[in-house]
Amino acid sequence: MSSFVVALDVGGTSMKGGLVGESGAVLLSERRPTPHAEGPEAVVTAISDFIDHLAAAGDGTPAGVGLAVPGLVTEDSAVYATNLGWRDVPAAAFTSLDIPVLLGHDVRTGGLAESVLGAGRGLDDFLFLPIGTGIAGASIIRGEPYGGSSGWAGEIGHTPVFPDGEQCACGQLGCLETYASAASVGRRYSQRAGVEGVKAEQVVSSDDPIAIEIWDEAVEALSLALATYTLLLDPSVIVLGGGLAQAGPALFDPVRTRLVKRLAFRDAPPLVPAALGVDAGMFGAALLGWRAAGRPELGPGWAVDVRSGPLVS
Numbered sequence: 001m002s003s004f005v006v007a008l009d010v011g012g013t014s015m016k017g018g019l020v021g022e023s024g025a026v027l028l029s030e031r032r033p034t035p036h037a038e039g040p041e042a043v044v045t046a047i048s049d050f051i052d053h054l055a056a057a058g059d060g061t062p063a064g065v066g067l068a069v070p071g072l073v074t075e076d077s078a079v080y081a082t083n084l085g086w087r088d089v090p091a092a093a094f095t096s097l098d099i100p101v102l103l104g105h106d107v108r109t110g111g112l113a114e115s116v117l118g119a120g121r122g123l124d125d126f127l128f129l130p131i132g133t134g135i136a137g138a139s140i141i142r143g144e145p146y147g148g149s150s151g152w153a154g155e156i157g158h159t160p161v162f163p164d165g166e167q168c169a170c171g172q173l174g175c176l177e178t179y180a181s182a183a184s185v186g187r188r189y190s191q192r193a194g195v196e197g198v199k200a201e202q203v204v205s206s207d208d209p210i211a212i213e214i215w216d217e218a219v220e221a222l223s224l225a226l227a228t229y230t231l232l233l234d235p236s237v238i239v240l241g242g243g244l245a246q247a248g249p250a251l252f253d254p255v256r257t258r259l260v261k262r263l264a265f266r267d268a269p270p271l272v273p274a275a276l277g278v279d280a281g282m283f284g285a286a287l288l289g290w291r292a293a294g295r296p297e298l299g300p301g302w303a304v305d306v307r308s309g310p311l312v313s
């Protein structure tokens with residue numbers, strides 16, 4: 001009987017794959033580029049080749065495959081992803097192997113991992129919000145990431161925070177992501193200060209009045225969105241991850257203060273950092289792989305070895 005699954009986390013620029021055993025041990029971990037510029041079919045082929053390669057490195061046949069992909073996703077179909085260009089790719093198309101495959105949305109899969117193995121361990125209801133190049137969340141409701149009626153749940157980055165605010169790439173105005181993603185913080189500073197190529201971490205740590213203004217707007221946007229989320233879904237905790245969470249107290253302290261101020265009649269949920277870092281997607285994919293293999297009980301007892309280091313934003 002197979003004692004490992006293939007876990008693959010597909011990002012817009014790179015894919016992280018591994019073999020994960022029944023005990024949660026990572027038997028192998030590798031990274032490959034995502035050939036997004038070569039079109040949707042090339043990406044699907046690259047995923048299939050990577051799965052074949054990982055599977056061949058294991059001892060025997062994998063019990064299942066868990067695959068985390070961006071965009072609009074259901075358990076058996078990658079419906080739509082703007083940056084990868086695909087539409088309605090069935091789960092089985094991602095591998096030539098005759099083994100069960102389960103697909104997951106990238107952020108919700110990371111949220112699943114934080115829920116079972118990380119900062120949300122033991123919590124039934126919380127928000128996992130990675131803040132990187134973009135912002136999307138995973139609502140963990142009654143112990144499971146919630147996908148909504150059609151798979152679009154969690155797009156907190158595109159909730160409007162400033163009416164008639166700046167144009168977002170999505171077509172709407174005043175989206176959270178336009179003000180508070182790592183990419184937006186860097187871009188907005190660069191535009192306002194007339195300096196090119198400034199990164200979010202430089203803005204966060206700067207005493208420059210323009211940097212303070214840009215960071216203040218990002219914090220304001222985040223606290224507005226988190227107040228709305230809290231009032232709507234009453235999370236026990238808000239788990240912040242992604243590249244911008246590396247800012248630590250410079251992010252957590254002001255957002256916490258404003259969130260508390262905005263909530264008049266109820267307590268604010270604690271804001272805590274994500275625990276799994278860049279490995280969240282791959283561990284979540286491993287949990288999906290074991291579910292595909294008919295072993296959903298695996299996961300909660302794992303003591304995962306989380307490597308520290310800068311998060312990919």
Ligand SMILES: [Zn+2]
Nearest residue numbers: 158168170175
């Ligand atoms: Zn938007």
